[in-house]
Amino acid sequence: MFRNRLGIMLIRMCQKGAIPGNAFDQTLKLTTTLTQQFPSQQCDRESPLYLEWDGFVSVMESWTNVMKSDSELRDLLREKAVSLARLVLNYDPGDALVLCCVLRCMNSGLLWVVDIDPQLLLQPYLQKIFSCVESLGKVESKTRKVMAAQNIAMQCFIKLCSQFGSLLLPYLPQLYEQYETAVKQDIISYSMRASFIEGFVILNLLRPDLEQQRVFLRQLMQDASTVLRELQRCGALSSLEGLVRYLGIHTSPEDPAFCPDHRAQLCYVGHVVSVVLKNSVLPSNRQPGQPLPASPEQHPSYQLTVPLLTQFVLPVIQLLHELWSGKAKHLTSSYFQHLYQLSIAEKEIIRGKVLSYSASQPGQGEGTSQMQNTLVSTLEVCLQCVANSFSVFGCQHMLDIGFVDACLKTIFPSTAGLDCWKMRGVIRGVTLPLVKLCPPEMWQSVLLPFLLQCCHTVFTKLRQSWEEIEENKTSAGVSAEQIEGIMYGAGDEGEISQEVIDEQFAIVLSRDYASLIEAVCMTKKQVEGEKGGEGGGEKCDSGEVEEEMEEVKEGGAGWRGSGIRDKWMSSHEIAPLASHLLSSGGAMCELLFISVFSGLSWGDTRCAHTFTNIAGLIIMKVSTGLLPVPVIGKLFEQVLVHYRLRGDTNRFRTTQVKR
Structure with a gap:
């Protein structure tokens, strides 16, 4: 919020002629002062130098907002901006935390300066x-601060490749040579290797020859292929026990046989496949001069990534689902006994707190936390690989080669024992992207099987979770004030903390599920709605509507007495996919209705609003006799439960649901 307001203030100052040159002079003076200061000891988040640099990053990000909309001002401040950039690029604080701020400034606050004179500043940027x-x-000691600085440096490299790819393409061989040198010296981690590969893939796609692209991609993925062969040789992808032994979960980091690189290598292969697929050229985002393959098989990445989808991505998804379901607890050593619990970082995120770099991990070793984070990241990127493969190679082709059937037999059957938190990845990583990218002609053969399995699995889990939550609340006699106190740090977190966490799991998954159903059922109208007589009237401002609807979802006063809900309803309509499902009937149609009306009674206001809006749109589209009588009875039963729990208030009253 502070940074946003600071940016608005600077923009208004410059727009109103408030001597922007003098304002930038003050920024340059501040830069000179900061780059002459060096920490005498290791900094933390309370250190004055860190706080000053953190504030400086906000100032530079605000200048970025100013320069985006004012080319004349960029020309006016050209020389001063270049001088400022050089000061930052030449500064070496000698402290990882302050270096994070310097790199953040390079990543977001100084790129507009590079755009002014890329020939002059690109080389110093890359050198830095x-x-x-x-x-x-x-x-030697890879602390959280050191790893954070490495990650930001990699983000900066990827952003440079994205924004200045045509200028960097001639230097790709030299950049790759520097990368290979760093790999041979063993000074970059596997996660950094994946980030470098992403930047190289972005540059490689700018080459005009597909064969050149294919050869370089094979070179980039050679290391990942080597790791895959080792995984297969060790049996890490063929059974859960093999994966546990490969990762070393059956022993401890103190064991000489334990190899921390194994978990990094597993994640590395997934990231490499992900970045190659994510940055592949599609007809929709093809840049001028970029060649377009005539068929999926001729795509430069096809022969390299499709085998890894079936040999690595799907087996890893299945095995990690089984691992998080607790099927390997009998193989787990006492050191990793907390592996299957929620990590400290995830708990802090749920509680709305920020985990500091120096935060301790009570009750579990550092190795457990690292293993948790690595495996969660691996599962996320593998799920994203599935959706990206459909986007790159097309739904029809992935159906023809049997990948759709392989996904259906692998992803969803292995989710039976997952908790609500881990189920989010299936929605976000696979199903929701597929809803958005699948063409209408492939709905029946590709999308519907995914949607039916996902919705059935998630809805069943949510229904059971909310029933258990209501039972626990009733039996424990827990008040809303107690729950709020526990969530925000007031009061005791003893017996009830797990119940609170379970409820937050259910809320988060419910919102993701509501977003999925919303994507299936609703779409914005292409034509802006109007009120009043012909030729004139009050227009429906979609931005205003969305802003107010967000307030409604968060529990604000909402549309009560303002008519904002009518505006919102007039700006949305039933989506073509929902119309297809409603007209076809069948299991997915019934599940769609039951999900919407059951969601009205779930214990989250935001979900209730979302499902109320969806119900208002789809209930009038139901053809007579489309739904069996028992299903209609269930729908009205859920409406009654909804009113019993929520009350007949203006915030939830809809004439469509009443009907």
């Missing part, structure tokens, strides 16, 4: 990134 990579890679 590689010098940071080299210096941080030689640090």
Whole structure:
């Protein structure tokens, strides 16, 4: 909020002629002062130098907002901006936390300066990134601050490749040579290797020859292929026991046989496949001069990624689902006994807190936390690979080669024992993207099987979760004030903390599920709605409507007495996919209705609003006799439960649901 207001203030100052040159002079003066200061000891988040640099990043991000809309001002401040950029690029604080701020400034606050004179500043930018990579890679103790600085440096490299790819393409061989040198010196981690590969893939796609692209991609993925062969040789992808032994979960980090690189290698292969697929050229985002393959098989990444989808991505998804379901607890050592619990970082996120770099991990070793984070990241990228493969190679082709059937036999059957928190990845990573990218002609053969399995699995889990939550609340006699106190740190977190966490799990998954159903059922109208007589009237401002609807979802006063809901309803309509499902009937149609009306009674206001809006749109579209009588009875039963729990208030009253 502070940064946003600071940016608005600077923009208004410059727009109103409030001497922007003098304002930038003050920024340059501040930069000079900061780049002459060096920490005498290791900094933390309360150190004055860190706080000053953190504020400076906000100032530079605000200048970015100013420069986006004012080319004349960019020309006016050209020389001063270049001088400022050089000061930042030449500064080496010698502290990882302050270096994070310097790299954040490079990543977001200074890129507009590079755009002013890329020929002059691109080389110093790259030198700064590689010098940071080299210096941080030689640090023996890889603290959270060091790893954070490495991640930001990689983000900066990827952004440079994205924004200045045509200028960097001639230097791709030299950049790759520097990367190979760093790999041989063993100063970059596997996660950094994946980030470098993403930048190289972005540049490689700008080559005009598909065969050149294919050859370089094979070179980039050679290391990942080597790791895959080792995984297969060790049996890590063929059974859960093999994966546990490969990762070392059956032992402890103190065991000489334990290899921390194994978990990093597993994640590395998934990230490589993900970045190659994510950055592949599609007809919709093809840039001028980029060649377009005539068929999926001729795509440069096809022969390299499709085998990994079936040999690595799907087996890893299945095995990690089984692992998180607790099927390997009997194989787990006492050191990793907390592996299947929620990590400290995830708990803090749910509680609305930020985990500091120095936060301890009570009750579990650092190795457990690292293993948790790595495996969660691996599962996320593998699920994203599935959706990206459909986007790159097309739904029809993935159906023809049997990948759709393989996904249906692998992904959803293995989710039976997952908790609500881990189920989010299936919605976000696979099903929701597929809803958005699947063409209408492939709905029946590709999308519907995914949608039916996903919705059935998630809805069953949510229904059971909310029933258990209501029973626990009734038996424990827990008040809303107690729950709120526990969530925000007031009061005791003893017996009830797990119940609170379970409820937050259910709320988060319910919102993701509501977003999925919303994507299936609703779409914005292409034509802006109007009120009043012909030729004139009050227009429906979609931005205003969405802003107020967000307030409604968060529990605000909403549309009570303002007519905002009518505006929102007039700006949305039933989606073509929902119309197809409603007209076809069948299991998915029934599940869609039951999900919408059951969601009205779930214990989350935001979900209730979302499902109320969906119900208002679809209930009038139901053809007579489309739904069996028992299903209609269930729908009205849920409406009654909804009114019993929520009350007949203006915030939830809809004439469509009443009917």
